[in-house]
Amino acid sequence: MKEPMKAVITGTGSYLPDKIITNDDLAQQVDTSDEWIRTRTGIRERRILAEDRATSDMCVEAAKRALEDAGMDAAGVDLIVVATVTPDMFFPATACLVQERLGAVKAAAFDLSAGCTGFVYALATAAQFLETGMYRTALVIGGDALSRITNWSDRSTCVLFGDGAGAVVLEAVADPGNGILGSYLRADGGGGHLLHMPGGGSRCPASGESVAKGLHYLRMDGQEVFKFAVKAMGEAALHLLEQCGLSREDIDFLIPHQANIRIVDAALKRLGLSPDRVYTNLDKYGNMSCASVPVALDEAARAGRFHKGHLLLLVAFGAGLTWGGVALRWAK
Ligand code: UT7
Secondary structure, three states: OOOOOEEEEEEEEEEOOOEEEEHHHHHOOOOOOHHHHHHHHOOOEEEEOOOOOOHHHHHHHHHHHHHHHHOOOHHHOOEEEEEOOOOOOOOOOHHHHHHHHHOOOOOEEEEEOEOEOHHHHHHHHHHHHHHOOOOOEEEEEEEEEHHHHOOOOOHHHHOOEOEEEEEEEEEEEOOOOOEEEEEEEEEOHHHHHHEEOOOOOOOOOOOHHHHHOOOOOOEEOHHHHHHHHHHHHHHHHHHHHHHOOOOHHHOOEEEEOOOOHHHHHHHHHHHOOOHHHEOOOHHHHOEOHHHHHHHHHHHHHHOOOOOOOOEEEEEEEEOOOEEEEEEEEOOO
């Protein structure tokens, strides 16, 4: 009988643009202050992508670092999934641009859109291809350049976001106790209007009028998203534990979507976890949407925070509305 396959993370990588914008820099552009931003969000600074670069450029760099970490050549990759809400363009998919630049000659490639939960959705999706035996190796990338769709004169949103990309190499192994143990993905389209970009699609194609009305900027009802978010990540984590037959005490590390430190703290409280069991970097990068979970994962891994056999829960929430998580045993 064929052994059941598991999808295991064998490499991680990330890329952050060099340009830093501090809270004090923003306070010179809009009516805000370092104190307001830090106390309400936990963010101190964020990275901004250079004007002549795009999301795919960041994804390529993150992917190269993940491949190097895994000791793998791009030619061996079977599948590339890019989670993003800021693709280079509507089509072709950013994943195809990345595939060509990496020289991943045999890889299938597609983008996945699930708001800031995108990376978690993409990881769960790619794992299915590996677990069924269809593919042996996948690159899962989360990359976003939210600076491109931010209204820099709207203080309620422009202080929150930053640019970056993170990636993991997933490989199929016959090791039932390791790798991705389970995933939990949810959506509630009824909340779609709470966080969206109205312009540019088939409902409201780009026009002089749409640009003048600012319809190509991200819009958010911050308070409503906040209320949803404080419940969503805790709920996802508890469902995952139940599904995998595990308990809160089994969690070694929580890697949450990094949107607001108060939302992360609420998740910790719900799960009864001490702060040393969460990795956060939103003070340095702000909310990088699809990139936030894989960048945090890569940084924590490279800082030696994970040991073989550690139970990690990756949890996120975002536009859609979407939320969910992935439970995995660290196998590196
Ligand atoms: O990836 C998912 C995406 N989004 C999120 O996770 C965001 C979720 N929401 C949040 O994190 C929070 O709701 C925010 C950080 C966006 C806002 O924090 P809040 O504590 O909910 O503030 P608020 O919206 O209730 O605004 C409080 C006050 C208001 O003034 P008044 O009406 O009390 O006079 C705002 O106008 O703060 C004002 N305000 C600001 N003041 C200084 C809003 N933005 C700013 C700002 N600087 N940047």
